[in-house]
Amino acid sequence: MDIALGIDIGGTNTKIGIVNREGEILQKTSLPTSSENLSHSFLNELQDEVDELLNSNDDLTLSGIGVGAPMANSRTGIVSNAANLNWEGKVNLREFLQKRYQVPVFINNDANLAAVGEKTYGAAVGMQDFIVITLGTGLGGGIISNGELVQGPDSLAGEIGHITVRENGRHCGCGRKGCLETYVSSSGIKRTVYKLIADRNDSDSLLAKVLFKDLTSEVIYNAAMKGDSIAKEAFKHTGEILGLQLANLVMFTSPRAIFLVGGVANAGDLLFEPAKKSMESHLLRSCQNTVKLLPSKLDDNNVPILGASALVWESVDHMIANSVDI
Template identity: 50%
Template sequence: MGYTAKAVQVVTIKNLYTHMKVSIGIDIGGTGTKFGIVSLEGKVLYQGAIPTQSEAKFEDFIKLLAKEIKKGLDPKKYELIGIGVGAPNANYYKGTIEHAPNLRWKGILPLANNLEDEFGVPVVITNDANAAAVGEMIFGGAKDMKDFIVITLGTGLGAGIVSNGKIVNGAHGFAGELGHTTVNYVGGRFCGCGKRGCLETYVSATGIKRTVYKLLADHNEESELRSVSFDELSAEMITKYALKGDFIAIKAFEYTGRILGTKLADTVVHSDPEAIFIFGGLSLAGDLIFDPTKEHMEKHLMPIFKGKIKIISSQLQNQSAPIIGASSLVIDKLKKDQEELLNS
């Protein structure tokens, strides 16, 4: 299933001697695009980055990206077997980016097609949370798990759900949008999606900033955060002040973890995961975020699940994680193709 590559002529590299098999992982973000050449064992052999929004035309962005990647793709050393991309509003089934609000190019972008034309290999695309989940399954902490969830905490909150050993994409390719479950039906925070009270307006790097401002409004305690503007404030800064004992910053993590844990209790009864991995900047705050999350998930869990669901930090926590996650899509795709061939 999923987006199927056109028949393409593999023109890049001949595997005459002992070329190392590699895949390319690409992580397209709102600001920057990271890429890497990755071995089948998950080792990043070469990497780089370009700004996402510098080119007015999407085709020119792809050309620039391909040019930068090819600088590291030595045909004497490597045999390229495929490309995996994590991208916003990625349609796994069609290989397109569709109406991404955070990108300058509007409409439907034929991402997979364009990359295939450049490299002559199959291209798999999905959203960044699914890429993180596949990465966790192939190279991270979920190697022996068939049922788990990866929650990504960035600008928003995304989730990659794996059931029966496979990513759940759903009927329209949008499964796992847990950031848009509702926390507060009446007077909740305004969300970029058009709704109010969505989970990601509370639990994300942006959500915790909003919480700090709410707490500064509600409380009288001293806080170094009183001298920081909303635009200057970052999740890293909140973590830093919380670790220094700042009342507001600590309370912001408690508030965030309480809401996340409470909603995860609902998520658990849906897919019954062995573990929930937390990925992204906020998870680096450690116990500050994990303790209240665990406490409030356990409190609201249906009794048969109590004490059974692990909440752990992603084991792909480094700068290259999005690249490794994206590259692992290729390995996952090859496995699926083989299964389908056997079942057909």
């Protein structure tokens, strides 16, 4: 059976999965992501785990390997100074894996993987123009235009978490101020909750009883479900800021759909309704009611592995399509 290997290198753990063409994860394993003795330790451990997975079944034909990692450059195959991974300098993951397994290796960042995953297995199958917004600790964007991932020469396209939405706004981890992700992300909504409590001097809110470090989008969601007005307002505010920027995004690439994935997006209508309303009211008339705002169809936990494996099928399909064209 033809399979793809999906590898998701995260800050703490690295997950590896064997995925078939239908997007089923046949087997899965993980190991700690280590930053010590990178090339002699982590990469060898990674290789051992992969070998074990692949050897567990004789019937598997490896079509390729997809890797998701922060600061991954899809063109060079190199991960450079990935702060989240504590990796210093440059690591050429593609070269390492290609040499070892003699199959095509593809590498990309999380948001781009989410977009390719949605296109291959999820709610965007058959779509040529759409955008995926990942809402985790930060905010990422994967843009598919005319069927292709918009990446830019250094694979830096889609960093829309760092669009400036408020001049002299909230401090961002990137060192600047007013970036979109300081408002729209799980850390953004948490900051909005504290701001609202401060503005309203509201010590009765359920959320005023939670320490800053313990606030998560899930805690805020649960409070909103119990009718807490700070929690509901925080989602509304987050959705409104997001919606305006989604309208601006539509002006750039004119997508048919935008998918909101992960973290805050799991709140469903609490986020989708104000976001949709704000998006429509900020869209050029000719674009109104032309763009769907949708949830993902993929399981949150598996998105990076699925997306990584989808890079492989994407490339296989591309080759087939090109040879059919001739």
